[in-house]
Amino acid sequence: MSAQPVDSTRTRRAWITAAIATVAIVTAAVVIARRKRTTLRLATGVRDGTFFALGHALARAIHAGAPEVRIDVTSTGGSVENLAMLKEGRAELAFASSAVPAVDGVSIVCPLGDEVAHLIVRKSLQIRSASELAGKSVSVGPERSGTRFAALSVLAHFGIGDGGIRALALSPNAAKSAFDRGEVDAVFLLTPLRDPIVEALLAGGDAELLSLGAPDEVGSALDGICASAPSFQRAVIPVLAYGTTPTRPIGTVKGTTYLLARNTLSDALVAKVTEALFRDKVGLARVDASLSRMSEQFDRGSVTYPLHVGADQYFRRDAPSFIERYSDPISLAMSLLAVLWSAMNALRSARQRARLHRLDDVHRECAELEQRSRDARTREHRRAVYEDSDALRTRVFDQLVAGNFVADDAFRVLVLRLDALIARNDDVPGMALAPVPLPPEDQEVKDSSRDC
Numbered sequence: 001m002s003a004q005p006v007d008s009t010r011t012r013r014a015w016i017t018a019a020i021a022t023v024a025i026v027t028a029a030v031v032i033a034r035r036k037r038t039t040l041r042l043a044t045g046v047r048d049g050t051f052f053a054l055g056h057a058l059a060r061a062i063h064a065g066a067p068e069v070r071i072d073v074t075s076t077g078g079s080v081e082n083l084a085m086l087k088e089g090r091a092e093l094a095f096a097s098s099a100v101p102a103v104d105g106v107s108i109v110c111p112l113g114d115e116v117a118h119l120i121v122r123k124s125l126q127i128r129s130a131s132e133l134a135g136k137s138v139s140v141g142p143e144r145s146g147t148r149f150a151a152l153s154v155l156a157h158f159g160i161g162d163g164g165i166r167a168l169a170l171s172p173n174a175a176k177s178a179f180d181r182g183e184v185d186a187v188f189l190l191t192p193l194r195d196p197i198v199e200a201l202l203a204g205g206d207a208e209l210l211s212l213g214a215p216d217e218v219g220s221a222l223d224g225i226c227a228s229a230p231s232f233q234r235a236v237i238p239v240l241a242y243g244t245t246p247t248r249p250i251g252t253v254k255g256t257t258y259l260l261a262r263n264t265l266s267d268a269l270v271a272k273v274t275e276a277l278f279r280d281k282v283g284l285a286r287v288d289a290s291l292s293r294m295s296e297q298f299d300r301g302s303v304t305y306p307l308h309v310g311a312d313q314y315f316r317r318d319a320p321s322f323i324e325r326y327s328d329p330i331s332l333a334m335s336l337l338a339v340l341w342s343a344m345n346a347l348r349s350a351r352q353r354a355r356l357h358r359l360d361d362v363h364r365e366c367a368e369l370e371q372r373s374r375d376a377r378t379r380e381h382r383r384a385v386y387e388d389s390d391a392l393r394t395r396v397f398d399q400l401v402a403g404n405f406v407a408d409d410a411f412r413v414l415v416l417r418l419d420a421l422i423a424r425n426d427d428v429p430g431m432a433l434a435p436v437p438l439p440p441e442d443q444e445v446k447d448s449s450r451d452c
Helices: 005-038 050-065 077-089 148-159 170-181 196-201 221-228 267-279 282-289 289-291 309-315 327-375 381-400 411-423 441-451
Strands: 038-043 070-073 093-097 106-122 136-141 166-168 188-193 207-209 233-237 250-262
Touching: 005 327, 038 050, 038 077, 050 070, 050 077, 050 093, 050 282, 070 381, 077 093, 077 250, 093 106, 093 148, 106 196, 106 233, 106 267, 106 282, 106 289, 106 309, 136 170, 136 411, 148 188, 148 196, 148 221, 148 250, 170 196, 170 221, 188 196, 196 221, 221 233, 221 250, 221 289, 250 267, 267 282, 267 309, 282 289, 289 381, 327 411, 381 411
Parallel strands: 038 070, 038 093, 136 166, 136 188
Antiparallel strands: 093 250, 106 188, 106 207, 106 250, 233 250
16 A cells, blocks of 8 residues: 555656756757857848848848858948958958959859949930039939949049039939939939839939940940949940830940858858858849849859859869869870880880890800810810809809899809809819819820820
């Protein structure tokens, strides 16, 4: 009867222990996850501009593909401020225009697309050249924006300095409202073609696009603008690009919008950002239609910044390896090496055979001298064998020096044979082969008389 309360107490303790352990594990996992989460600050543009909305779309795309990466979207004045934030470490990513001078410590993640200079003027003013904007009120974009920098660069080419116009620092939407109210004579916008704000301005009736130079004329004002600002290129706003307008080609200039990153940002993070950019290309194009033309295949020599290593790793993800890329030359080189190796082996074998032939010739001469030594009956005969053997030995060593012989075991055997032959015929005691005793002198006499 007393055992049941004890069992229930133990069961409760086990459940409590398990619950505490589970809570500890979950807490530890949350802490670790928070520690691994990385926050990147993205500098975009004004709140009513395209880049601010694009920044939020990019943040969602990156978080969907890499939940551990969080993008903090920051509203800014534009490209000039964005580049300053990157340089000072107040942002890790930023949108910027190529129209703004480059800064150090920054690399490209990807070019996002072209941005075309649109200069919209009031029809009633009958302005036919940008130089006629002197003294007029012109919206040139927010302070520290790429649009403002581009506008002032273009107007400076026409002799209109910063004080030559009433420059208004308005966002695109604010500029449209001011133009509709008659408070602005012209609006300068640096946007992709078919921009909705440009389209809305032109649809008002009292607005038209002003050409910055003859689009088909070499040496026109367009070339001068590009010479003053090398980041610009000649461009044309085609006929009927905005509904019923323009009715003729409009000469203008264009730059490029970049997504930039600090050089210190890790390669792995930049690779993830680049992957998310292209994975959600369709979704991003809904925010900015020009992004539908965004491509991994771009001219790296035409951009004003170096490519970030992490982005380059993503772009080269499907590139063939070194061996795959150069398989044919490698195969040819290996074949040539095999042929060369075979030729060297054949040459080595031929030289070895020639050396063995020479050794055989010397052994034959040595055998003949040994036979003469055995047949010698007088000291004069033995002396002749000695001299011939010594001469053969000298000749053998000369051949060794000349490279015709190798000092291997076969050569040493030959030398020992010659040394023994020389010693045998020189009456030198203690050699491997003792001298052959001559016959007694009376025997020599008998032999000689018998010969007679």
